[in-house]
Structure formats: C-alpha cells, structure tokens
Amino acid sequence: MNSPTPRAVGLSPKLYRRAFEVLAEEIVSGAVSAGTHLAETAIAQRFGISRAPARQALSELEREGFVRKSQTRGYEVLPLSGRPPEPDHQPPSISALAADRIQFQPSWELIYGEIEIELVSRTSLASWRINEAALAKAYHVSRTVARDVVARLQQRGIVRKDDSGRWYAPALTEKHIGELYELRWALEPLALEKAFPRLPPDLLGRLLQNVEASMVSGAEIDAGRLDALEQELHVELLGHCDHQALMQAISLPQALLVAHHFLYQGTSELFETEPFLPEHLDVLQRLSSGDVTSAKTALVRHLQVSRERAMLRIRAVASTMSPRDLPYLERLDPIRPD
Structure with a gap:
C-alpha cells in the first residue's frame, strides 16, 4: 500500500x-x-x-x-x-448572533460523501474498524462532527458495533451479500405493494421514460446514471410506502445501493450493456398496467439475479484494488471464502 x-x-x-x-x-x-x-x-x-x-x-x-x-x-x-463605526454601540459577541446566522451546510455533510466512498470501496477487500478520534483529526473537525459522520454511516447500514462497542464496516463477503439480498427480496416487494396506491400520477411514466432512454444509450451510459436509476426504483418509488417500520427494516439491506454506487464506477467493462435495465423496465411496465402481483414477482427475480452480479463486481474490484492507508481505518481481516 x-x-x-x-x-x-x-x-x-x-x-x-x-x-x-x-x-x-x-x-x-x-x-x-x-x-x-x-x-x-x-x-x-x-x-x-x-x-x-x-x-x-x-x-x-x-x-x-x-x-x-x-x-x-x-x-x-x-x-x-x-x-x-457606530458610536456608543456595544458590539455583540459571536454567540449572541446565533439566531441571525446565515444558513450553511453542516460540517459532517461536507466530509461525509468522501468518507463513505473510502470506506465502502474497501469493504470489497476486508472488514474495517473506524476510529472517531482519528477521523476528527484527519479531517480537522471536532469529535462531534466525526460522531455525526459515523451516525450517518450507521443509519445507512454501512457500519455497526462489535461486541466491544467499537464501530466497524463488515466485509462484503458472499455470506453477507447473500443475507442482505435475501432481506431485500423479502421486504421490498411488500413495500412495493404498499407504495403502489400512493404513487404520484406521473411517477411511473417518468421512471419508464428514464429506463427506456438509458437502454437506448447502451454502453455509453455512465456509472452516475446507473446509480440514479437504482435510486429511482428502490428508493424513490418504494419511498411512497407509508409503513414506517417496514421502511426502517429495508434501510439496512439497502446499504448495498451505496456499494453499487462505487462498484458501477469500477466495473463498467464487466457487462457489454447493463443487465438490470430490462429488469427494471419489466417491473415498471407491470406496475403501469396495474398488475402489482406480477410486478412483485418481477422485482424478486431482479433482486435474486442481482445478487450474483454484485459478487462478480466485488471480485472484479477486489482483484485490482490497492487502497492507500487512512489514519482512521484499521483493516480487520481479509475476505475469506464462506
């Protein structure tokens, strides 16, 4: 390294x-x-x-x-x-101006995106422990800001606590990937069913148009567009489900979508054309015709096939990655066959 x-x-x-x-x-x-x-x-x-x-x-x-x-x-x-200068005026202290502050982006948001991709990209190689104090020092932020970053990583399902209460990001092993996808194909079809009656009138038409346009683009479609299409089906559409407990349960396995954001960038040559596009099209067309039952079946089929493709992408990336050391990440173990 x-x-x-x-x-x-x-x-x-x-x-x-x-x-x-x-x-x-x-x-x-x-x-x-x-x-x-x-x-x-x-x-x-x-x-x-x-x-x-x-x-x-x-x-x-x-x-x-x-x-x-x-x-x-x-x-x-x-x-x-x-x-x-204003005569006979007692200047206010900085704390007295708190109510009159100009709105600005929180510090944790400024650094979060880069930390997320640095961490997720490395989970194709191993599990990683994250050190809040070292993170704060590396990015010149307070411990509170570092804690906010880790809290967001936990919310996104990227990190969890071990038995000693320390934060770590689990490796993307076949077992871990398999478990997450099994949760997705158990939970997402139910969310799809509950979201369907609440969908805005123009949503399905817009999503269909986006997928069809991307299929025409073929090999020219970039990683950012693929990531956006994934978000449209699995996050935006399903987000109209009003079952709060169900959506909270879905948030953990959907941490895979964060990994895909990285994997699409590193595996653009793996498939001649992106295979999930016709699968998304199938789900959306069935929904558009009002056949929710067959749309749920198509969604399960898409997620089951996606599991194998995810592992192909992870292996491809892992075989070429040699990440630099970061002071706030400690490598725990290499990926071993499950």
Whole structure:
C-alpha cells in the first residue's frame, strides 16, 4: 500500500473557506458589526471544526481587510470602507448572533460523501474498524462532527458495533451479500405493494421514460446514471410506502445501493450493456398496467439475479484494488471464502 496521506489535505480548505465566506457575508450585511471580537475557539465551536481551519479562516478575513488582530487576543472586525463605526454601540459577541446566522451546510455533510466512498470501496477487500478520534483529526473537525459522520454511516447500514462497542464496516463477503439480498427480496416487494396506491400520477411514466432512454444509450451510459436509476426504483418509488417500520427494516439491506454506487464506477467493462435495465423496465411496465402481483414477482427475480452480479463486481474490484492507508481505518481481516 501507499504511504498514509491524510485526506484532510483536500478537505481542510473547504472547511476554512466555508467559515470565511459565512463570516465575510455577515460582516458585509452588517449582521456582524465593526468592533465585534472574533476568537478561534468560538469560530471552531460555531462551525464544528478544529482550531486549525478556524485560524485559517480568520487569517483570510485579515488578508481581505475584514478584521485585524486585537490588542488582546483574537481579531476585531473592521468598519467597511465608507461605513463609519457606530458610536456608543456595544458590539455583540459571536454567540449572541446565533439566531441571525446565515444558513450553511453542516460540517459532517461536507466530509461525509468522501468518507463513505473510502470506506465502502474497501469493504470489497476486508472488514474495517473506524476510529472517531482519528477521523476528527484527519479531517480537522471536532469529535462531534466525526460522531455525526459515523451516525450517518450507521443509519445507512454501512457500519455497526462489535461486541466491544467499537464501530466497524463488515466485509462484503458472499455470506453477507447473500443475507442482505435475501432481506431485500423479502421486504421490498411488500413495500412495493404498499407504495403502489400512493404513487404520484406521473411517477411511473417518468421512471419508464428514464429506463427506456438509458437502454437506448447502451454502453455509453455512465456509472452516475446507473446509480440514479437504482435510486429511482428502490428508493424513490418504494419511498411512497407509508409503513414506517417496514421502511426502517429495508434501510439496512439497502446499504448495498451505496456499494453499487462505487462498484458501477469500477466495473463498467464487466457487462457489454447493463443487465438490470430490462429488469427494471419489466417491473415498471407491470406496475403501469396495474398488475402489482406480477410486478412483485418481477422485482424478486431482479433482486435474486442481482445478487450474483454484485459478487462478480466485488471480485472484479477486489482483484485490482490497492487502497492507500487512512489514519482512521484499521483493516480487520481479509475476505475469506464462506
């Protein structure tokens, strides 16, 4: 494997830049007035980042002429050009402005997508333990933000806790894949039946049109489009099922859809044309004719065949992967035959 290179090198600028842009906008709009004191600790707490990107944001604000170093500690907001300081005005603290904040994307969302794909891609090789503290350090975020990322990974069915209460992502072994698909073909047809009466009038027509257009594209269809088609049938359509307990149960095996998002990118040459397209078309056409029973049967057939294709994709990716080390992931065991 390659030597460890923290991914934060690419993501830290996003975190500091977001803090810089929000604060600059607040200063320009007057939400943060001249004379307001800004400190690293308060900025870090507000944006859920560590002090390093908070310091970087303040340095950028100073370079752009928004703030200057205070005579004590931290920074002081400067009057904008042409705007005189407000006389006899007590500047508000950063915490006092909480109710007037400009909306921004939570820190965990900024880094989640990259962490998800780094983790899921490696489960074709082994199981992996995830370390929250190391994750926070690698991405220059707080432990709270790291915890939010792991919570989302759990919600998506990607990680679980072992007997010692530690987080890990299970390897995509044949046994694990088989169990997840068996759950899917037991649960998704029931959700399909319950969703059908609640479908918006134009949904089936739109989904059919998307599949038909993709079939015409043939080998030219890209991984992102395949992933979108999977989401349309298995997430968007089934999402109209109003059985909350059933949908919660479905969320665990549908973690496979996250894996597919990665696998489609790495196995584009495995099949001449994507074989799930006519299977999706069959399900949607049966639904459009009002034959829910045969649509459920077609969905089961699609999921049963998909299990074998998933394993082919995983083996193909595993044979070529050599991922770099990441400080927040520990390899637990290689995939062994079940």
